Amino acid sequence: MDLQLQTHPEDARDYARIGDAIRYLVAHATEQPQLADLAAAVHLSQSRLQRLFTCWAGVSPKRFIQQLTCEAAKARLAAGVPVLPLAYELGLSGGSRLHDLFVTLEAMTPGEYQRGGAGLEIGWSVEASRFGPLLLAQTARGICALQFVVDEAGAETWLHEQWPQARLRRQNGQGRALAERLFAPLSLRDGPPLALRVQGSNFQIQVWRALLGVPYGGLLSYGQLAASIGRPQAARAVGSAVGANPVAWLIPCHRVIRAEGALGQYRWGEARKAELVGWESAQLAAQPQDAAWMA
Structure with missing residues (x-):
C-alpha cells in the first residue's frame, strides 16, 4: 500500500482504523501516548499500526501527534502566516x-x-x-x-x-x-x-x-x-x-x-x-x- 488514493473495501476499513487512531491521539494529546497505548486502543498490533499509519500519513504516529499539539499550533500561529494581503x-x-x-x-x-x-x-x-x-x-x-x-x-x-x-x-x-x-x-x-x-x-x-x-x-x-x-x-x-x-x-x-x-x-x-x-x-x-x- 502506498500514499495513492485507496478505493477497495480493505482500504476503506484502514481509513476507519486511522480515524479511530487520530481521535484517540487528539483526546490524549496532553498525555503524549506511546505506540503501545495507541495500538491497544484501536485493537491492532504495534507493528501493524505503525506500518498502516505511516503508509497513510507519511509519518509515524508519534510525529503526527507532535503536529497536532496545541503548543505546536500556537507556535505556528505566532509565527504569522503571510495571509492574503491581496x-x-x-x-x-x-x-x-x-x-x-x-x-x-x-x-x-x-x-x-x-x-x-x-x-x-x-x-x-x-x-x-x-x-x-x-x-x-x-x-x-x-x-x-x-x-x-x-x-x-x-x-x-x-x-x-x-x-x-x-x-x-x-x-x-x-x-x-x-x-x-x-x-x-x-x-x-x-x-x-x-x-x-x-x-x-x-x-x-x-x-x-x-x-x-x-x-x-x-x-x-x-x-x-x-x-x-x-x-x-x-x-x-x-x-x-x-x-x-x-x-x-x-x-x-x-x-x-x-x-x-x-x-x-x-x-x-x-x-x-x-x-x-x-x-x-x-x-x-x-x-x-x-x-x-x-x-
Missing part, C-alpha cells in the same frame, strides 16, 4: 495558488442565486478519498460543491436544498480523477487549473476567497482571518462564513483554528479536521524547504 482584492475572475493547484473562485450571480439554480445542470457523484467518501458536484463552469459525506441520500438531499430548481444528474465516477488528484502527495500532483463556482453572500465570498491565500500547512485564527479582510471586529461573522464553506479542502477552512491553538469545530467533524491538519503538516514537513509548495 487575495480579497483579486475580483471575481481572479485566483490564488492553493497547494500546487491553481484554483479560481467565481461567485454565482445574484440572479442565479435567487432563481435557485434554474437552468443550471449539475453533475454529481460520490467518490472514495483518503479522508472518506466525497460528494463532488460540478457545473459547466466549475466545482460547486465538495463535501465529506456519511450517507449518499443525505448528500443528494443537500444538493436539492441548495439548488432546488437545478437539474441534478448523478454521474458515477465523473469525479474520480479529481478525487485522486486532491489528496495525492505533494510531489505527485499535477493537472490543469481548477475552477470553483459557488453561491453565497458578498461577505461569505470575501471570506472564502481569503481562505485561498492561506499557505498549505499554514494555520491562522478567526481573528487573524477577520483582520486580513479589513474586518478585525467581525471574527464571529467570519466564523459563520467559514462554517458555511461549500467546498471542503479546496477552500481550506480546516486551516482556521482558535487563537489559543485548539483546533475548534469543523463542519465535517473535529476528528476529520485533525486528520486534515495533521496530514497536511506531515506532508509539508516531509518536503525539502525549498521545494515545499506554499499558497
